[in-house]
Amino acid sequence: MPVRLVLGVALALGMATRGVAEDGESTPTALKRLSIEQLMDVEVTSVSKTRESLLNAAAAVSIVTDEDIRRSGATTVPEALRFVPGLFVARETSNSWSVSSRGFSGVNSQELLVLSDTRSIYTPLFSGVFWDVQDYLMDDIDRIEVIRGPGGTLWGSNAVNGVINITTKPAQDTQGGYFEAETGTQEHVTTALRYGGKLADDAYFRVFGKFTDVDAELDPPGASPDNWRLGHVGFRSDWQASSQDALTVQGDLYDGVIGLVEPTITILNRPSPSGRLQTGVNGGNVLGRWQHSFDATSDMQIRLYYDRTHRNDPSFLDDLDTIDLDFQHRFLLARRHEITWGLSYRFLNDRDEGKGVFALNPPSARDHLYSGFVQDQVSLGRTLRITVGTKLEHNDYSGYEVQPSIRAAWDLAEARTFWVAISRAVRVPDRLERDVDIDVTDPTAPVVGRLLGSRDFHAEELLAFELGYRWQIAPNLSLDLATFQNRYTGLSSLEFATPFVDLNTGQTIVPIVNRNLTDGRADGIETLVTYSPRSNWRLSLDYSYIDMDLTAHGMDLNRGQLVEGSTPRNQIGLRSYLDLPRGLQLDVQFRALSALSKLPASVTGDTIPGYQELDVRLGWRLGHHTQLSLGGQDLLHAHHVEFGAPYQRSSIRRSVYGKIAWEL
């Protein structure tokens, strides 16, 4: 596969020079005849120009734009992330995904932090994201920024291998009425209605409602079906109160029923929930943000949110309330230092009632997280930028954590940037690791194995070395290359602890606890080439390679070490977005992934073979108000598996869909 990549780049390079020369010189002259109003209505195409400020950063950054989302046909955020280099997206069932960055794949990918309009959607319960309730009206998403590699200095704990920032459009960009409806062989229906209006001068709002009902995939024999449905309403308002002040208030409410193939928690030889397995989910959030700029070089932001989630899973009932207050300030010091600093506080109130074998002890926990960070970006000369910073936080799980980083970006020449970074990041223990209390053998026997939370389990640590190169080779051709070596110490492993006698029952208890006894490393290369052979045609090629090697120094009873093989060693993606005459668009996406050689959850040793898949979409714009799409996803096979142990995964079916979007 690396050979094919090199060929691809050479081919693209050869074509680029021709493309540039060919492009008519008459376009600017033709544009000159337009009025200002008409000029603003000209639709432009660009390869990688959107929001380039982040692309100057000394970090591996990718941006998924609203157009990428529209043209991919993605109906969920994980599906929209499939072509980001360095990420591995795999669908385990109709409603559960593994989204991971630089390894550590799993349905709860613990090392990746995900934020939605700066609100954390990483659950401190299991470490990971419940993707089934991360619902969006996809047209509301402005962009998804993916920072691979450690983001702990700015974003804090759990941003070990990456940060995903999902940003929705400001209300002024979604004015008027909007309706969409989609149906297909897998989706029964997805329908959404939105209205945006003006409250006052410079004050806008939108409200929306969305309903999704998705059919089961090809489930394992005898399994409970994984169909699901979710209703979601939300709003956002943006007010430019003065030239210096901007206010945003937004919120969501959702309610749904998620079908499970397998119980969330299964202990071998212990009873587990049976029959139709469904999780009732509901929740909501409200967020307020005030941005104030003092002058051209300094500004600040205060953000407060409240988030509530409720999950009635067959194995447990969990209620989590989160309040988060965040302050950030940026200013210029001595002309060349751009200082950013911030303080934040998070309060978590979790109540978890186990059902059957599962229990957390204590069932209720209130936790506080305090943190502060400071970062200095220094410009040395005109071509070198150095960013130094650290985060200091205190959490109730592992105490104080320091996450420093140093980054340097060097503009070698126009449109060529070389960057290098060294950083430390940590993943702090989650509630399950601290408070779990499950008998894993017959609880009435004289000797009982008991999975217990441990206060001695501390944070997992990463020291990361990164190098990257970005080159805008021509206006229509760009290359983004990133490499990394990650060194992990103290990764979690389940170990036996010293047995003790329960004085109440006289039983001997053999505790099984989390300890930090696994170390390892991961090396990888990620590359993205974007090329626009003609102004109406965009191509992109992404390739990711990872080699991971973990060593368990203890017994590693949960086989956590095997996560080293749960990410494909090679991934390649090819996308083509083509605009045709008469408002037609033809979009094709192809991906090829090598096998998952090991999976911790697969006790039988079964793994996932490599696979190739193809999505095709035909879009048709009818006048100014209507957009039709007809698409097929995963077309190459009747069905294929992407992730998980045989008893817990569905086979993802080939599907066809049709969609209408109507804008007024």
Place this chain on the structure above:
Amino acid sequence: MGAVSAAARRLRMLAAAWLLTCGLGASGAVLAAATPAQVEAVFLFNFTQFVDWPPEAFAGPGSPIVIGVLGSDPFGAALDEVVRGEVVNGHPLVVHRAQRVEELADCQVLFIGRSERAHLAPVLAALKGRNILTVSDLDEFANHGGMICFVLVNNKVRLRVNVEAAKAAGLTLSSKLLRFAQIVGPGEL
């Protein structure tokens, strides 16, 4: 036969009527081919017609309007092509490119390239008190003391204008321009 050609004619007439009502005769031809840089280059040209400079901004009545490009240049030949042979109110248009803001002190319009992101504050500070229209496509440029910022909204180039900053530089922006821009300063329209 007759019915078919009548129907075809009606279709053609409908198409012509649609083009007329939308006033897109010209833009229709270039719709598919424009890049943000090309559109922005034409905007820069348009700004020279919709901004009033005080007389002291020019060395003389016939001296040129200089469009400066600082740092990385996204336009390439497009900008030169747009201004070639153009004269606005007796001032011929010329383009100067430089890597240092000091070398562009005599321009009337200054486009600040993305390479200047980290130096935005010193660059804007160096221009204080000069009658120079500052333009960029860096995020939130207009909110940070720049005058006109290009932003991409739904693949269209939109303008964010800080009227107050322009006024402070002694520049008057025409209502023809402001009517279609998003105003980020408290100045009057």
